[in-house]
Amino acid sequence: MYPDDNSKSRALYERARAVLPGGNTRTTVHMSPYPVYLERGAGCRVWDVDGVARIDVINNFTAAIHGHAHPVLTQAAQAQAALGTAFGMPTAAEIELAEGLAARIATVDQCRFTNSGTEAVMAALKAARAFTGRAKIAKCEGAYHGSYDYAEVSLDTPPSAWRANAPVSTAYAAGTPPAVLEDVVVVPFNDVDGAAEVLRAHAGELAAILVDPMPNRAGLAPADRAYVQALRELADEIGALLIFDEVICFRLGPNGAQPIWGVEADLTTLGKVIGGGFPIGAVGGRHEVMAVFDPTDGKPPLPQGGTFSANPVSMRCGLAALDLLDAETFARLDRQGDRLRAAIDEAFAAAGLQGHATGMGSLLKIHLAPQPVRDYRSAYLDPEAARRLKALIVRLLNEGVIVAPNGLMALSTPMTDDDIEQIADAIRRSLAQLARQ
Numbered sequence: 184m185y186p187d188d189n190s191k192s193r194a195l196y197e198r199a200r201a202v203l204p205g206g207n208t209r210t211t212v213h214m215s216p217y218p219v220y221l222e223r224g225a226g227c228r229v230w231d232v233d234g235v236a237r238i239d240v241i242n243n244f245t246a247a248i249h250g251h252a253h254p255v256l257t258q259a260a261q262a263q264a265a266l267g268t269a270f271g272m273p274t275a276a277e278i279e280l281a282e283g284l285a286a287r288i289a290t291v292d293q294c295r296f297t298n299s300g301t302e303a304v305m306a307a308l309k310a311a312r313a314f315t316g317r318a319k320i321a322k323c324e325g326a327y328h329g330s331y332d333y334a335e336v337s338l339d340t341p342p343s344a345w346r347a348n349a350p351v352s353t354a355y356a357a358g359t360p361p362a363v364l365e366d367v368v369v370v371p372f373n374d375v376d377g378a379a380e381v382l383r384a385h386a387g388e389l390a391a392i393l394v395d396p397m398p399n400r401a402g403l404a405p406a407d408r409a410y411v412q413a414l415r416e417l418a419d420e421i422g423a424l425l426i427f428d429e430v431i432c433f434r435l436g437p438n439g440a441q442p443i444w445g446v447e448a449d450l451t452t453l454g455k456v457i458g459g460g461f462p463i464g465a466v467g468g469r470h471e472v473m474a475v476f477d478p479t480d481g482k483p484p485l486p487q488g489g490t491f492s493a494n495p496v497s498m499r500c501g502l503a504a505l506d507l508l509d510a511e512t513f514a515r516l517d518r519q520g521d522r523l524r525a526a527i528d529e530a531f532a533a534a535g536l537q538g539h540a541t542g543m544g545s546l547l548k549i550h551l552a553p554q555p556v557r558d559y560r561s562a563y564l565d566p567e568a569a570r571r572l573k574a575l576i577v578r579l580l581n582e583g584v585i586v587a588p589n590g591l592m593a594l595s596t597p598m599t600d601d602d603i604e605q606i607a608d609a610i611r612r613s614l615a616q617l618a619r620q
């Protein structure tokens with residue numbers, strides 16, 4: 184049972200505290216009183232250092248769409264490792280993955296690879312600035328796009344700073360330069376009129392509108408089609424680029440998120456699943472925009488490098504991961520996701536608790552809130568709800584199911600319908616226990 188002061192995880196955490204601040208090197212995996220340390224994974228299960236097996240529904244924060252140690256991906260990684268893992272020269276692998284992405288995403292003619300989604304978003308924002316000659320960017324309140332200073336603005340604006348229809352540019356990290364806040368315009372999510380008013384007020388200054396059509400931190404509620412389509416029209420009206428952040432949402436379908444929302448983006452940012460379990464990011468778009476990276480005639484408008492960018496291990500495993508994602512696989516993930524969302528809603532009702540699941544396809548999020556979640560503010564957890572969510576996550580851990588500390592869940596292709604039922608059962612039992620508290 185977690186927590187256990189005599190566990191090997193606890194001992195590792197104590198050791199970690201000496202050399203890693205707070206024993207941690209990735210804020211998102213921090214857990215109090217200590218995190219569970221993993222030893223290995225296979226398929227949709229992981230084993231911790233104390234030998235406990237659980238179903239993994241975090242899947243490295245949505246990246247591991249094929250679960251762990253998938254034989255095809257393991258083979259791809261081993262084969263490339265035997266040939267060398269990264270060189271100071273290009274390999275054919277980067278062309279193949281770029282071709283694979285361009286074949287899937289209608290608005291991507293060309294792409295540039297990075298090592299993370301954070302860098303992909305950074306490259307996209309810089310590309311939009313280089314292309315338009317403008318400095319400001321717009322983003323949705325509460326949406327996470329990685330840790331580039333500009334992309335982090337308004338990530339956790341507290342209720343005390345909320346103003347009606349007027350999101351404010353608040354800093355996420357201490358020490359964020361005030362100039363960053365001045366160059367980020369925050370729009371409300373899922374509110375066409377509110378967003379239009381803010382965007383028009385900054386017309387002529389904005390290089391880009393950055394949007395994730397189903398932002399996890401802002402509740403994992405899908406954007407209304409009308410909202411995303413309005414952002415597309417507003418981008419054209421004010422001469423800004425529309426950037427679709429599909430670092431997570433690309434896993435919603437064989438061609439990513441844009442066909443689902445009926446929108447064509449100017450730039451698309453990618454990451455996570457396209458690396459087949461290895462570090463990756465990518466920014467893609469049409470030739471005209473991507474030309475800002477082109478060094479053919481000397482220094483390009485936007486020079487971009489990265490020691491491990493486009494390393495052949497990430498490229499080869501990414502390509503292998505894409506090859507495993509056919510229409511049938513997405514149809515199964517969609518069906519399993521719908522089944523689990525329905526089971527979660529039923530489990531809340533059966534336990535007599537308020538709460539529900541949001542999300543689409545293989546992405547889900549548990550909310551302990553009575554109100555429907557549409558945006559950052561309706562998804563906001565007060566301290567009591569945050570405490571109850573944490574209690575639920577710990578109960579689930581002890582029921583053999585790992586869900587992200589913020590309630591996010593991502594299915595993986597090795598999951599069978601029986602695995603989905605096991606997850607649903609664990610949620611039913613955990614909610615029933617929570618109700619008895």
Ligand code: PMP
Nearest residue numbers: 299300301327328329430431454
């Ligand atoms: N954009 C979105 C929508 C994300 O969810 C994330 C990470 N969760 C990022 C960008 C940053 O990606 P990375 O963690 O690979 O830097």
